Structures are given as C-alpha cells and as structure tokens.
Amino acid sequence: MVRPSFLTHTLNSIKKLICPGFSPTVVFAALYEKRCLSIWDNEFKYHIAGVSSRFVHHFAQLSAVKTSAAIRKETLCRLYRQWGGLRSTTTCLVCLSRPPEHMLPCKHAICDTCVVIFGKPSHLGKYHFEIAQCPICEERSDVTVRQLPPTKPPVILTLDGGGVRGLIQLGLLRALESRIGIPIASLPDLCIGTSVGTYAEWPSLLLWLIY
Numbered sequence: 001m002v003r004p005s006f007l008t009h010t011l012n013s014i015k016k017l018i019c020p021g022f023s024p025t026v027v028f029a030a031l032y033e034k035r036c037l038s039i040w041d042n043e044f045k046y047h048i049a050g051v052s053s054r055f056v057h058h059f060a061q062l063s064a065v066k067t068s069a070a071i072r073k074e075t076l077c078r079l080y081r082q083w084g085g086l087r088s089t090t091t092c093l094v095c096l097s098r099p100p101e102h103m104l105p106c107k108h109a110i111c112d113t114c115v116v117i118f119g120k121p122s123h124l125g126k127y128h129f130e131i132a133q134c135p136i137c138e139e140r141s142d143v144t145v146r147q148l149p150p151t152k153p154p155v156i157l158t159l160d161g162g163g164v165r166g167l168i169q170l171g172l173l174r175a176l177e178s179r180i181g182i183p184i185a186s187l188p189d190l191c192i193g194t195s196v197g198t199y200a201e202w203p204s205l206l207l208w209l210i211y
Helices: 004-018 024-031 033-038 044-062 068-083 112-118 164-178 202-210
Strands: 128-133 140-146 156-159 188-195
Touching: 024 033, 024 044, 033 044, 044 068, 068 112, 112 128
Parallel strands: 156 188
Antiparallel strands: 128 140
C-alpha cells in the first residue's frame, strides 16, 4: 500500500518539474492579471489581490486524488447555490473560456473541452462521451455526446430550391452515393435548404425518387 507521505512527496516533485521556478502568484500575474484589470472598472480593481489569493489557494489544494477538475466542480456547485439558476447560451459557465456546444437537460450548456474533462469515454465508440450529471448543478443528465475528430470539420449539406429543377440535385446526390459507396444520408452533421430543399424527410425522399 502506498503511503500518503510518499504520494505527497511525489506530487510536490511533479509540481517542481512542471513549473520549475514559477510560483502560482507569478503565473497569475503573467497570464491573468492584465485580463482581469481590463474588464473591471477602477472601483473594482482592488479585487485583483483576492482573485490572486484564491488562485494560489486552489493550486495548493492539488493532490494525487484531488485534481483540478474536482476542485473546479466543487467551486461550480458552491457558486451555483449562491447564484441560483444562472445559465448562458453564449459562454460555457464551466470554463468561462469558450462558447457552449452541447445543451444538457437542465438547460446548462457546456463546450467540447469540458465534455472531455467532466465526461467519461462511451462504449459506443471513439469520440463519444457520457455526461452522467451536469458539472454545474449536479442534476442527472445521462447524455451521450458525439464529438467530431480533431482533424474533421463539420459536414454541412445545403439543398437549394427551384421547383422541378430541385430534382437535379437529387440526381447528383445519387451519382455521388454510387461513386463513394456510402449512404449520403449518413454523412452530413447538418442539413439545411430552401424551398424543396427544406424537407426534413429529404433522405427518405431521395431514396424514394432514385431507387
């Protein structure tokens, strides 16, 4: 059995290897202080010392069993109880750094990065993550998120209108499907269109018309 003292010693050694000569205070001043000052009015700039103090405090809490994600989750739950039903569709409230991309049943939205940090890999396949509970309010969600691979941009299919001429695009899709050997309906991440291209049942319509 590994002794706690050994784990503490190992963690301290890792910290020194990762941040040789850099204290949390210096890191905060170099990376975050100017940004905080740029968004605060003069009357609120005295808060900077308190923010720096909390940064140092959370860094000191890191251990072999208490990760930065665990500390972040505790902080989010505490603040959620204070702020009530705070929600946003423009900013991920988990990291406050990126726009959200996934809406949970509790109406909290989180970004792809936070999905990876607070979710667990799913048995459904690679780049699938299961979110058992919301990291903000801890409400049960049981959501599986499918992310795009880092090297794959979203595939968007747009279908124009034009009445009878709209059949031409169906013929082109049929030729493309025959060429690549993969059902066209399984490829796009998003399908949009105008006029005849707005039919939500376009994959079934495509199959009915061309086969």
